[in-house]
Amino acid sequence: MAAPLPSDVGLRVSLAVEIPSDVAYIERVVELVRHPCEELAYDPHQLALNVPVALSEAISNAILRANNEDPQKRVLVRAEVDTRRLVVDVQDEGEPFDLDDNIRDATDPENIEREDGRGLFLMRALMDRVERFDANTGAPPGNVVRLTLSRA
Amino acid sequence: MSFTIKKEGEIVVVDVEGQLIVGNRQELKQKVIDELERGERKFLIDFAQTGYIDSSGLGVLVSLSKKIREQGGELRLANLNDDLKTLFELTKLDTLFQISDTRDRALASF
Numbered sequence: 001m002a003a004p005l006p007s008d009v010g011l012r013v014s015l016a017v018e019i020p021s022d023v024a025y026i027e028r029v030v031e032l033v034r035h036p037c038e039e040l041a042y043d044p045h046q047l048a049l050n051v052p053v054a055l056s057e058a059i060s061n062a063i064l065r066a067n068n069e070d071p072q073k074r075v076l077v078r079a080e081v082d083t084r085r086l087v088v089d090v091q092d093e094g095e096p097f098d099l100d101d102n103i104r105d106a107t108d109p110e111n112i113e114r115e116d117g118r119g120l121f122l123m124r125a126l127m128d129r130v131e132r133f134d135a136n137t138g139a140p141p142g143n144v145v146r147l148t149l150s151r152a
Numbered sequence: 153m154s155f156t157i158k159k160e161g162e163i164v165v166v167d168v169e170g171q172l173i174v175g176n177r178q179e180l181k182q183k184v185i186d187e188l189e190r191g192e193r194k195f196l197i198d199f200a201q202t203g204y205i206d207s208s209g210l211g212v213l214v215s216l217s218k219k220i221r222e223q224g225g226e227l228r229l230a231n232l233n234d235d236l237k238t239l240f241e242l243t244k245l246d247t248l249f250q251i252s253d254t255r256d257r258a259l260a261s262f
Contacts, residue, residue, distance in 0.1 A: 026173065026174065027171055027173065048233075053206055060206065107242075114214070
């Protein structure tokens, strides 16, 4: 594991990105969040796999499921990155949902040939923690999915 | 993402450049299905230039594999880097696909 620069310890980057409910924006948002992680010497595998895939999944779910690709609804991504961890909040404007609603095991041989059903599984496998909160704003209040990853 | 399709003998080789994710996976799916409908049966997807793949990208690969097999054909994969291999292992999709380390080995395996 590469050590962060001594001058970076104690430094925190906060960013907020708002996008329309359009999957075409996902790649760009991922790059914007990945960049400070790269600057703070996160492990290359985290940069190539954990961060982009988990974040893509969370934003994709916000756009397609929670917001139903409604052009009137937006997704807000807030990230805080320091030399200890990355915390990303992905906020939608949809109806509340329960993360545990999806209980199908994507790796079960019965499900392996399904085209869908791997998004939440990957988020949980690639992040240290995946949580959901009410956004507490607007009507409906929307959901916040929080992804946490410790820097390796 | 961009991809190039070419024939190497009987095998249709698709190079995926960039990410294979929700915003672009339909395009890949359609192009491969077009080739399948033209009568092609052997497919190799080469990931040497691929960045990351999300669950819908994986889903499209699963769906294509099924469709191709239903037509008596085969889909194989090559050049997954360590991170992509991890993705396939996590989802146990490494048990569903024949994966080769190099394009040449993949082509020879058909």
